[in-house]
Amino acid sequence: MYYYRIISIILFAVGITFSLTPSVYAEESISISTSQSLYNEGDTVVVFGTIAKTFQGLPITLQIYHEDNLIAVAQVEVALDGSFAKDFSASGPFWTSDGIYIVRGFYTSDKIVETTFEFYKQVSIVGSTSFPVDIPNSGTFDMGYTIRGGEIKDVTINKDHNSLLLELVTESNGELVVKLPRSSFDAIKSDGGDEIFIVLIGNNKNDLENFVQVQYKEVETGSDFRSLRILFEEDDRWIEIIGTYVIPEFGSIAIIILVAAVSSAIIISKSKLSVRYN
Structure with missing residues (x-):
């Protein structure tokens, strides 16, 4: 038994x-x-x-x-x-x-x-929140935004790159929509037409080689603003948006800087673009 x-x-x-x-x-x-x-x-x-x-x-x-x-x-x-x-x-x-x-x-x-x-169903374009961005020796301007999956901790101007550097605190993969005022920050061609922005994402601002160029979608364009939709991943901490000027008086060699930024971004992210957001 x-x-x-x-x-x-x-x-x-x-x-x-x-x-x-x-x-x-x-x-x-x-x-x-x-x-x-x-x-x-x-x-x-x-x-x-x-x-x-x-x-x-x-x-x-x-x-x-x-x-x-x-x-x-x-x-x-x-x-x-x-x-x-x-x-x-x-x-x-x-x-x-x-x-x-x-x-x-x-x-x-x-x-x-x-x-x-x-x-x-809807992309929220008009930021339900605005973030004050300090302009060195010149006050501030407001950047409208909405975000899902995290929050913006800080935004600083990089005059050498003609860029905005956004520091994020992320909870998950998510989406950021920023509303950029043309009077303070933009990407403009020499003939006055709109130029593309360069968007880089990384998790350590001191390790630029690991920043990756990512695609973005321009969800709305107006005479006084441009709105960009940027996707990020859970471990992303920094987003750099490169234009041709941050307030007009910084823009004397802006287009040359943007061309250099495009070249650098292609070199940095050549091996990664096939994976990220494609």
């Missing part, structure tokens, strides 16, 4: 082990990610991943949910190396609610994986 009990216990334990194996295997054999952790209406949600062991001709099914509502679904071909990718447009009648969205990938019954991202 005693031996029968021992055998029963062993068989029960083995049964538990086999019942747990598929979920563990699924985590190891399939991965899924999104190109960003936060999106707004009109953005493109890029879902991508890899499958360790594939079956010829079998696609992966991708579903996007908000709460219990199915927002989008697609069957995606898997490449020979096990990789897959699919673009979803974050627009239309189903993209109506702010919050956490879930992406689920189904390949086989034991290969199911998911990830999440945040979606906000």
